[in-house]
Amino acid sequence: MATLKRSVLIKKGAEANLYLGEWKGRRVIVKKRLPKEYRPSQLDLQIRTYRTVHEPQLMHEAKKAGVPTPLVYLVDVENATIIMQYVDGKQVKQLLGEATRRERQHLCFRIGCLVGLLHKWGIVHGDLTTSNMILDSNGAVFFVDFGLGEKTAEFEARAVDLHLMKRALQSTHFEFADECMRDVVKGYASIVGTEVSEKLIEKAEEIERRGRYVGERKDKRV
Amino acid sequence: MKGNKNGQLYCLGIESSADDFSVGISSFDGRILANIVDAYVPIEGGIHPREAARHHAEVAGNVLKQAFKVSNIKPRDLSAIAFSQGPGLGPCLRTGATVARALASFLGLPLVGVNHCVAHIEIGRLKTGVRDPVTLYVSGGNTIIAAYDSGRYRVFGETLDIALGNCLDVFAREVGLRQKRGLPFGAVVERIAREGKKFVQLPYAVKGMDMSLSGLLTAAVSLFRSRKYRLADLCYSLQETAFSMVTEVTERALTHVEKKEVLLTGGVAANKRLQTMIRSMAKEHDAHFDNVPTEFAIDNGAMVAWTGVLSWTHGAVTPFEASCVRPRWRLEEAEVPWLH
Numbered sequence: 001m002a003t004l005k006r007s008v009l010i011k012k013g014a015e016a017n018l019y020l021g022e023w024k025g026r027r028v029i030v031k032k033r034l035p036k037e038y039r040p041s042q043l044d045l046q047i048r049t050y051r052t053v054h055e056p057q058l059m060h061e062a063k064k065a066g067v068p069t070p071l072v073y074l075v076d077v078e079n080a081t082i083i084m085q086y087v088d089g090k091q092v093k094q095l096l097g098e099a100t101r102r103e104r105q106h107l108c109f110r111i112g113c114l115v116g117l118l119h120k121w122g123i124v125h126g127d128l129t130t131s132n133m134i135l136d137s138n139g140a141v142f143f144v145d146f147g148l149g150e151k152t153a154e155f156e157a158r159a160v161d162l163h164l165m166k167r168a169l170q171s172t173h174f175e176f177a178d179e180c181m182r183d184v185v186k187g188y189a190s191i192v193g194t195e196v197s198e199k200l201i202e203k204a205e206e207i208e209r210r211g212r213y214v215g216e217r218k219d220k221r222v
Numbered sequence: 223m224k225g226n227k228n229g230q231l232y233c234l235g236i237e238s239s240a241d242d243f244s245v246g247i248s249s250f251d252g253r254i255l256a257n258i259v260d261a262y263v264p265i266e267g268g269i270h271p272r273e274a275a276r277h278h279a280e281v282a283g284n285v286l287k288q289a290f291k292v293s294n295i296k297p298r299d300l301s302a303i304a305f306s307q308g309p310g311l312g313p314c315l316r317t318g319a320t321v322a323r324a325l326a327s328f329l330g331l332p333l334v335g336v337n338h339c340v341a342h343i344e345i346g347r348l349k350t351g352v353r354d355p356v357t358l359y360v361s362g363g364n365t366i367i368a369a370y371d372s373g374r375y376r377v378f379g380e381t382l383d384i385a386l387g388n389c390l391d392v393f394a395r396e397v398g399l400r401q402k403r404g405l406p407f408g409a410v411v412e413r414i415a416r417e418g419k420k421f422v423q424l425p426y427a428v429k430g431m432d433m434s435l436s437g438l439l440t441a442a443v444s445l446f447r448s449r450k451y452r453l454a455d456l457c458y459s460l461q462e463t464a465f466s467m468v469t470e471v472t473e474r475a476l477t478h479v480e481k482k483e484v485l486l487t488g489g490v491a492a493n494k495r496l497q498t499m500i501r502s503m504a505k506e507h508d509a510h511f512d513n514v515p516t517e518f519a520i521d522n523g524a525m526v527a528w529t530g531v532l533s534w535t536h537g538a539v540t541p542f543e544a545s546c547v548r549p550r551w552r553l554e555e556a557e558v559p560w561l562h
Contacts, residue, residue, distance in 0.1 A: 014474040126430065
């Protein structure tokens with residue numbers, strides 16, 4: 001930590017501050033989960049510690065699955081801080097809006113493949129929004145922010161992951177959410193197989209129906 | 223145009239989506255002249271839709287009468303009749319819709335069907351003065367984090383199973399607490415929670431910007447049944463855990479959409495502890511926080527009347543043949559053309 005130089009706050013996220021700095025000659029991102037005053041200290045410590053420990057583990061596992069994630073340089077549990085590689089690129093959140101239809105198709109298909117790889121390896125990301133995906137200058141899509149992730153092979157957890165992806169597209173990229181999701185599913189199916197993919201989509205729809213006022217449960221005007 | 227009193231136009235709104243039957247009257251410039259609520263209180267258990275609807279039908283005439291009386295508005299002064307068209311409990315919504323249709327047809331006025339969730343946000347904006355907030359709407363039936371984008375309120379986060387108010391209500395019932403008129407379950411739990419000291423660990427389930435509350439409820443009830451914990455500690459821990467979850471997802475939505483205002487509404491918004499938590503979170507992100515006054519945060523007719531004004535002045539009229547209730551009308555399916 002002492003060797004960290006010139007660190008500047010680049011993003012005040014919901015659960016962590018991100019600083020861009022220099023550490024042992026490398027450009028790094030410092031992710032610090034600050035205490036939240038609003039929740040009881042016991043719960044706060046528990047959440048921050050758990051996520052600080054688990055996130056790097058999942059990032060490491062994701063690499064094994066073939067999904068690009070930043071390299072982790074240092075984990076400081078006591079300060080709930082992770083120092084990791086800085087990925088020079090653009091958030092998919094911004095790119096989707098600017099891209100042509102074909103580029104979008106291609107990008108969504110690749111994202112679907114990556115999610116498929118994660119799931120096949122027994123990892124769920126837990127927060128699959130387009131702001132947690134970065135396209136770097138070499139054309140690789142990096143996944144970041146595994147704080148809500150889990151190592152699990154559970155069918156339900158994977159389906160929730162897909163459901164969240166769909167929801168994120170609907171709320172942020174509503175103009176082409178359906179089209180994007182179709183391509184994500186195509187990519188996903190190319191990795192896990194059509195049969196598994198279809199079952200998961202079905203499950204995701206069931207989860208959606210458990211929510212309020214949605215999907216097929218919606219009755220016609222009576 | 224019909225109606226008008228001293229050059230001012232008025233809209234009457236009927237709310238009946240769940241356990242409350244309410245009538246509000248709003249002027250077209252946003253003054254609320256009446257907001258009468260009559261709540262159905264079950265003798266035991268939760269809201270039975272048919273029983274609640276029966277209650278609504280019984281009290282409708284009286285509530286209307288009172289609304290006209292306190293507002294000093296006559297039926298002929300009105301220009302439009304608005305009603306909560308959904309989402310909500312079918313039989314309850316239908317009762318309100320029937321009253322609205324009867325009034326509109328008798329008085330020869332336009333009918334305006336309003337989305338209940340939109341109405342909550344709109345009355346919140348009117349009463350607090352916030353303009354473009356991230357709204358946390360927490361009640362017995364809803365737990366939604368929404369913000370405006372391109373013609374609609376988009377839902378960024380919501381519960382994957384039960385609503386926050388429902389979670390607190392069922393817990394209260396399962397541990398044998400009683401609610402009274404004017405003192406709902408949520409308030410009872412809040413009161414007992416203040417005596418709680420020891421934080422008991424309960425499942426914390428945030429999934430992206432969504433959350434799951436049913437596991438938390440089950441765990442809290444079974445801990446109570448184990449007789450190893452004080453009720454006050456459980457109420458305290460249940461509140462702290464559930465509120466931390468909704469606060470975290472609201473925080474996620476706030477940083478995601480990068481807005482500068484947070485609005486708290488719905489029945490659970492009356493909870494002081496929840497207000498404190500959301501306020502603290504908003505402050506950390508330099509966002510302005512406001513919570514809707516309880517009278518307008520719970521289900522109420524004024525919010526329907528005011529949203530009726532907004533809809534009607536933007537050309538939205540509901541023909542009788544399209545006035546059937548929509549029990550599962552999602553917030554983001556409703557257009558809000560008055561915002562740009």
